[in-house]
Amino acid sequence: MSTDRYRVGEFTLDQSVKLEDLERAAAIGELDRYIIPLERLLPELPSVTVLPLLEKRVRHGSKFNVQIAQIQPGRVSSAQGATAELNSGEWKPARLRVFSQQERLIAIAEVVVPRTYQPVVVLEAEA
Secondary structure, eight states: OOOOOOEETTEEGGGOOOHHHHHHHHHTTOGGGGOOOGGGSOTTSOEEEOOHHHHHHHHTTOOEEOOGGGOBOOOOOOOTTOOOOOOOSSOOOSEEEEEOTTSOEEEEEEEEETTEEEEEEEOSOOO
16 A cells, blocks of 8 residues: 555645745745635635624634524535435534635634634734
8 A cells, every 4th residue: 555645635736836846936936826825725614704893703712603694605525435415404514714804714713502603713813
């Protein structure tokens, strides 16, 4: 059995970059073309965009409430050979990507009780 790795999560070998190429890009000021914006990470997680009042709570790590209708589903992908999930009633996402009105990813939040979330990672401190 080979121990070579061809994939890490959603990232595949064809998306990789050689260290020399990164060094060259950094030297000529083009490193940003290799950087994946935070907003594109964890696409499988559902997301919610919060209004400024809730954004302030999220940035301070406070619990916040959202309606299920406000949550946008994440990208659905099944592992090769996995069976389809059975529909067991109301959708209850366990973790969410939280976006500001400016479409910036500001946090990852975890469900505490239905419709109440707690930020577990805050990505940007309030200015």
